[in-house]
Amino acid sequence: MPELPEVETVKRGLEPVLLGQCISKVELRRANLRFPFPLDFASRVEGMAITHLSRRAKYILVSFQHGETLIIHLGMTGRFTVLSPQDPRNDLGEFYFQVSPSENAEGAHDHVLFTLQNGVRLVYSDPRRFGMMDVSKTTALDQHKLLRDIGVEPLGNALSAAYLAQKFKSKKAPLKAALLDQRIIAGLGNIYVCEALHRANLSPLRHAGTLVKAKSHDPRLDDLVRHIKDILIAAIEAGGSTLQDFVGADGEKGAYQQRFSAYDREGEPCDNNGCKGHIKRITQSGRSTFYCPTCQK
Secondary structure, eight states, X not given: OOOHHHHHHHHHHXXXXXXXXXXXXXXXXXXXXXXXXXXXXXXXXTTOBEEXXXXXXXXXXXXXXXXXXXXXXXXXXXXXXXXXXXXSOSSSOTTOOXXXXXXXXXXXXXXXXXXXXXXXXXXXXXXXXXXXXXXXXXXXXXXXXXXXTOOBOTTSTTOOHHHHHHHHTTOOSBHHHHHHOTTTBSSOOHHHHHHHHHHTTOOTTSBGGGGBOSSSBOTHHHHHHHHHHHHHHHXXXXXXXXXXXXXXXXXXXXXXXXXXXXXXXXXXXXOSXXXXXBOEEEEETTEEEEEOTTTOX
């Protein structure tokens, strides 16, 4: 599933295509993705001018001038393709590209087609249909069922060692599970949690509450927060990570997987300074965890 850096990459790719444009037509080629589309979905989106794109956790938010917002989640296999009406040489930005006639043909997994006023078409494809779309009043986004219980953004000032200490106090859940809890941190996923824990020399198996003392917290929480932010920023700059089929809105694959220190490196030597251990893979809550038992305690 695309994680925060991948979703941010897609959002940034769509910005130069969508900002200032008006959606002239919406074509739904099925009644549902993961959930049914609202019955008035097309009528609430058609004719609307796009004023702003943002991201909340793993959701892309497309805001319209009339005070509503399109909420998009890519699920596991969702992606957008931008199709040029004629000549790809235009002023829509670096993420705008031309496709070959074979790519331009309708695909079996092309479920939503947005046509912009300038003739550009934005196609949402999703083979596994785990993505979702909804429309909400912009002023009510914080109370929307998909967004109301989400925690702080990991790249914002709200994520701090003090915040984690408050949330982890007396928590017996494994540290990795606590970090993946979207009610605590928004958008942080399996790949980047593994990477951050490895850099911070913290075991994914230890109880989260063991990092909190009566009147203070373990200083490694400060290191963990710093590594989370550094890794996410670097991953966004690299266009995210591509393990299977993730691509950005420009069709390019992410490159951060080339910098993994733990994730997907089972059996390889640990690259933490002075460590002679090897990366091990275990399963936690149905997900693969990669860590070094030698230096992560």
